[in-house]
Amino acid sequence: MCQRDSTAQRPRQALEVADIFHAYGDVYRATHPLTGQQLRVMHAIEQCRTAALGGHLLQCAHCGAYEARYHSCRNRHCPKCQPLAKARWVEARLADLLPIPYFHCVLTLPHTLNPLAQGNPRVLYALLFQAAWDTLHTFGRDPRWLGGDLGATIVLHTWGQNLDQHLHVHCLVTGGALAPEEDRWIPTPRQQFLFPVRALSRVFRGKYLDGLHAAFTQGQLHFAAGTAALEEPATFVQWLDTLWRQEWVVYAKPPFAGPQQVVAYLGRYTHRIAISQERLIALEDGSVHFRWRDYRQGNAVKVMALSAAEFIRRFLLHVLPRGFQRLRHYGLLGNRCRAQTLLACRRVLHLVPPPLRPLETTPALMQRLTGTDIRQCPQCHQGHLQVIAPLYPWRPLWAQPLTTGPPDVRPL
Numbered sequence: 001m002c003q004r005d006s007t008a009q010r011p012r013q014a015l016e017v018a019d020i021f022h023a024y025g026d027v028y029r030a031t032h033p034l035t036g037q038q039l040r041v042m043h044a045i046e047q048c049r050t051a052a053l054g055g056h057l058l059q060c061a062h063c064g065a066y067e068a069r070y071h072s073c074r075n076r077h078c079p080k081c082q083p084l085a086k087a088r089w090v091e092a093r094l095a096d097l098l099p100i101p102y103f104h105c106v107l108t109l110p111h112t113l114n115p116l117a118q119g120n121p122r123v124l125y126a127l128l129f130q131a132a133w134d135t136l137h138t139f140g141r142d143p144r145w146l147g148g149d150l151g152a153t154i155v156l157h158t159w160g161q162n163l164d165q166h167l168h169v170h171c172l173v174t175g176g177a178l179a180p181e182e183d184r185w186i187p188t189p190r191q192q193f194l195f196p197v198r199a200l201s202r203v204f205r206g207k208y209l210d211g212l213h214a215a216f217t218q219g220q221l222h223f224a225a226g227t228a229a230l231e232e233p234a235t236f237v238q239w240l241d242t243l244w245r246q247e248w249v250v251y252a253k254p255p256f257a258g259p260q261q262v263v264a265y266l267g268r269y270t271h272r273i274a275i276s277q278e279r280l281i282a283l284e285d286g287s288v289h290f291r292w293r294d295y296r297q298g299n300a301v302k303v304m305a306l307s308a309a310e311f312i313r314r315f316l317l318h319v320l321p322r323g324f325q326r327l328r329h330y331g332l333l334g335n336r337c338r339a340q341t342l343l344a345c346r347r348v349l350h351l352v353p354p355p356l357r358p359l360e361t362t363p364a365l366m367q368r369l370t371g372t373d374i375r376q377c378p379q380c381h382q383g384h385l386q387v388i389a390p391l392y393p394w395r396p397l398w399a400q401p402l403t404t405g406p407p408d409v410r411p412l
Helices: 017-031 036-047 082-096 111-120 121-141 197-217 225-231 233-244 259-269 308-316 338-348 361-369
Strands: 003-005 053-061 066-072 102-108 151-159 163-173 176-178 185-187 248-253 282-286 287-294 298-309 328-331 385-391
Touching: 017 036, 017 282, 017 308, 036 308, 066 385, 082 259, 082 361, 102 121, 102 259, 111 121, 111 163, 111 225, 111 233, 111 287, 121 151, 121 163, 121 197, 121 328, 151 282, 163 259, 197 225, 197 233, 197 248, 225 233, 287 308, 298 308
Parallel strands: none
Antiparallel strands: 003 066, 053 066, 053 385, 102 163, 102 248, 151 163, 151 328, 176 185, 282 287, 287 298
């Protein structure tokens, strides 16, 4: 994906995460220990859609105007690169939807686990996925509730509205299950109810803590300065006991009204990052001001001010381990069996398989989603832009984005 180096049609955000990194990133890197993945994320966001990544020079076939468009970093933590990736992913998932209810469940870890998760993100995040699915699968298989195989798409979120650590998963769960014999569809007994929330919470807590104890006994956990005391087996077991006595938060929403609401949900949660550009307000006197929603006070929208260093710390707190998948499919929607299980579901539901959707080009997708033709010249609004030369990384810009004459570049 490339980005035009022009603000004629799309004004630049008053403040971006990249601006904060440009202003205070060097000082933060020099004074704080960071992982290689965190350094890579900062570097990618700083260079995204700039001359540092190169791009292409385009010329209007009608008026001859020139425009430079720079490449995106495509990093999954970059706020600029997620909208198009989200749109493509949602489009691909449309074929998986069934005309059944879908439920939205949220399973949350206690904040007591946050210090341990900061030193062991890969272990604790993977365990969160496994415990969440094992819990849903256990209830789905139970004849008292469904007695079959359900499907779920689970998305990891590690943040709250104030950018602090808040580990939880959002689960999109099928409102029904496929019988083990694959000869019938088992709907939920009650239209507005999936599973009892209190029972879900206790089973989820048990499965997660059992898995955490197993990870400890197998030597998979590392203990930093803040959690060094937990390295002793007796202390760790005692700490687990305090977690056993806590009530874990599990929430289940009523089912969606239809497939369109399911798609809207997917687009809202699957490719979200810790903070969007729209929430940033200003960078003043070394402080970052941004909007956040206080759920404890009726979803009131407030403004929070953090020092630039604290903002960067909280943002980097949510950088995932390299290669870690934050969006996973289970059961009927599992990647290995999705084609076969969905075919079986449609057979028992007496549905016709949906037609194959052709892969849209980026300009066509952008025009359908936004109504804007990115190929149209922003100068004359009549001609179409055509690529005439590459812009190599780190080469300086020769002129303004739109000029009356071509820059000195090597033609394609």
